[in-house]
Amino acid sequence: MDITEIDGFDNLHEPEGILAESMEMARGMYGTKRTWFLINGSTVGILAALFAALPRGGRLLMARNSHRSVYHGVMLQDLETVYLYPDTDPETGIALGITARQVEEALEADPEIRAVMITSPTYEGIVSDCAGIAGAVHKRGLPLLVDEAHGAHFPFHPRFPESALAAGADVVIQSVHKTLPALTQTALLHLQGNLIRSERLNRYLTILQSSSPSYLLMAGIDTCLGLIRDRGSALWEKMFSELDKFYKNAGNYRHIRVFQREEIQKDPGKLILLPPKTAMTGRHLYEVLRCRYHLQMEMAAESYTLGIVTCREKPEGFTRLHEALEELDSELQPAKETQKEKPTDLPPPVQTEKIAAAMEKEVYYADLDTAAGRECGCFVNLYPPGIPLVVPGEIISRELSEQLADYYSKGVRLQGLKGQKIAVIDNHTDNPSKRG
Numbered sequence: 001m002d003i004t005e006i007d008g009f010d011n012l013h014e015p016e017g018i019l020a021e022s023m024e025m026a027r028g029m030y031g032t033k034r035t036w037f038l039i040n041g042s043t044v045g046i047l048a049a050l051f052a053a054l055p056r057g058g059r060l061l062m063a064r065n066s067h068r069s070v071y072h073g074v075m076l077q078d079l080e081t082v083y084l085y086p087d088t089d090p091e092t093g094i095a096l097g098i099t100a101r102q103v104e105e106a107l108e109a110d111p112e113i114r115a116v117m118i119t120s121p122t123y124e125g126i127v128s129d130c131a132g133i134a135g136a137v138h139k140r141g142l143p144l145l146v147d148e149a150h151g152a153h154f155p156f157h158p159r160f161p162e163s164a165l166a167a168g169a170d171v172v173i174q175s176v177h178k179t180l181p182a183l184t185q186t187a188l189l190h191l192q193g194n195l196i197r198s199e200r201l202n203r204y205l206t207i208l209q210s211s212s213p214s215y216l217l218m219a220g221i222d223t224c225l226g227l228i229r230d231r232g233s234a235l236w237e238k239m240f241s242e243l244d245k246f247y248k249n250a251g252n253y254r255h256i257r258v259f260q261r262e263e264i265q266k267d268p269g270k271l272i273l274l275p276p277k278t279a280m281t282g283r284h285l286y287e288v289l290r291c292r293y294h295l296q297m298e299m300a301a302e303s304y305t306l307g308i309v310t311c312r313e314k315p316e317g318f319t320r321l322h323e324a325l326e327e328l329d330s331e332l333q334p335a336k337e338t339q340k341e342k343p344t345d346l347p348p349p350v351q352t353e354k355i356a357a358a359m360e361k362e363v364y365y366a367d368l369d370t371a372a373g374r375e376c377g378c379f380v381n382l383y384p385p386g387i388p389l390v391v392p393g394e395i396i397s398r399e400l401s402e403q404l405a406d407y408y409s410k411g412v413r414l415q416g417l418k419g420q421k422i423a424v425i426d427n428h429t430d431n432p433s434k435r436g
């Protein structure tokens, strides 16, 4: 099946045959103006969207909790950034949604902003008020780009939150491989409205994607969407019936809880498991589920473990997860809650120059305990989900260097550090190897 653009097999970059037909099916299913298949993940869709939506050097209003591909787009297109900070859930530290009011205020304060980009849902499945945000953004004639990498399934069952497409976003990027049954790297880029030209998106996709796109990946998207079209409702009905049972059972655990807050819109397929803080961390729960019960969860954070449930889950999987959690719950002996350890709030970062300019400079590696006050020369990401804690050009605050050292000592997975050292911009005065 691993063929190339031979006769009758069309060409992703100039589709007029089977690939055009297949993308037309996707366009119809998602109800968009145009839909493209992506063979380099949501990553390439995000890059193309930023190139198409903003002029070089333009100003982008973006959620701070964006995936690193958004920051990479910012760097490549030399964009200026203004950040939107989501509130966090006080118990878990999970980032909540961006509000329409935040966006309105930011746009009011800065008439130079050329486009807005948010992530909805987040890795944990938290959804922003995309309809309200689209209203605020469109009032100013600007485009709204939504990284919906974790929401390709939203349009297909009424129990999922509203998709950013239904909410009126202009460009929406979705990974097919994350929450639908398809091969890794498969994704979709959707366009609606008249604020961004289809030709611009097409041009950048042609530049950024391989000239030999994999037919395995493209056939994988086609097969996946065919399955969803023909059998999706039945598969999701089955999933929801198992999921309802799981949530009901989980309500009987004495200590372990599943995150749910009435007022927060969330993808029910993301299971945020909260062990009691005085008994175990999220990472510990993740390891126990993997090593003792052979259940591979998606991600671990300090206070929670995240699982993803899709329409291809077998009832046996739900049963095994419930039985494991039930057994663990009965064994847990949480100690008395002492003073709650409150995570340090990081001060808003001070950006001294654009990410692209900082990336061009020479760096050296400084110990975390001496890095405070220096200009950062790298991205440091929590991985997964690949969201930056600091980006090039920002001043490393004392609070941040302490938090990074704390994460390091706890074995939290961080990308960008070299052991306990961080890349800082070499201005030749504070580099110890060059002093004197």
Ligand SMILES: Cc1ncc(COP(=O)(O)O)c(C=O)c1O
Residues within 6 Å of the ligand: 040, 041, 042, 043, 044, 067, 069, 119, 122, 123, 147, 149, 150, 175, 185, 186, 187, 385, 386
């Ligand atoms: C929120 C978010 N956006 C974008 C991406 C990039 O998606 P892909 O891996 O399909 O390139 C990810 C990947 O984890 C993500 O979590």
